[in-house]
Amino acid sequence: MADRITLKVTRYDPGRDHEPGFQTYEVPLRKDWVVLDALNYVKDKVDGSLSFRWSCRMGICGSCGMMVNGEPKLTCATFVSEYMPGPVSVEPLKHFPILRDLIVDISDFLEKLTKVKPWLIREEERRVVDGEYLQTPEQADTFRQFSMCINCLLCYAACPVYGLDPLFTGPAAIALAQRYNTDSRDQGTNERLDILSQHDGIWGCTFVGDCTRVCPKHVDPAGAIQQYKLTAAKEWIKSLLMPWGGR
């Protein structure tokens, strides 16, 4: 095995550069190094000005998502040796405004996330003294998959619809809405549907399916969106047949 590999890293200094460019670095190639290790090597040993986000180094915090050779990846879970003999390009997540180097501005997602109300909604809150809302393991199983989302936004970087129309609510936010819809303790499905059945909500999705392919946590956001469409269509038919029915 060669003992060095070249990284091609996006650099962008908003105070100085007109647009992002690439800078190459040669780093040692270690069998147990992930792309994030290589970036940290550059930052520690070669160029301290290189900026990128990371925290847990174990696929939990969701902050280290970048484009590695054009694919959205968690850099802490992607081995450099997979890209032998190199060079490996490391770019900021696609479809988001670039703040600096590999750091993108995700405020758009955070706003959308709050809009879909990803929390338990009750028609009437139970008093604390009356105890918790109970749930069986089977009921918990129905939404477990969706609750695995770590907000890494790889799915947004994979979604061409989001790239072309930034108003689209997007995969993770819809999957998280579905996580609460399918929670037996929640009563907010209709409230969320009012928001998500708008044009930029679920109907923006044309089922490219790449979000599901890149998701490191197997959340299957594309599946969540299609399920949601079915629910919305059923509600619509119900409202046609029984306009007086109210919800």
Place this chain on the structure above:
Amino acid sequence: MAGPTEYLPKTFRPRVSTYWWLGRWSYLKFILRELSSIFIAWFVILTLLQISALKRGPADYVQLQEWLRRPILVALNALSLFFVVFHTVTWFNLAPKAMSIRVRGKPVSNLLITAPNYLAWLAISAAVAWLLLRG
């Protein structure tokens, strides 16, 4: 979204290239599926043409059949058939994604949802073929 502030300086907004759909097979497949709607529309128009020719009488229908024998139309219809089948298959494969059915707490296998769709397709096609070829 908030504009540039002291803490959030200017950002660079990358543009999506017009040819984004060429870069990846899953993107191309998606564009082809969207495109298939044009060919489905063509089949609908063709059916309407056939019905209107039928209404006008046997002579008109024979004329339409003649027209449809032109190589260019045979090619168009072969291409349309390909796209219609492509559309149908991708649509059926999507069905299990949209329907998350659980029986006794366990998710039902995808095959159980897709298979009835294919069987119905086969049965209806067989029925139509029987109607047409029986005479």
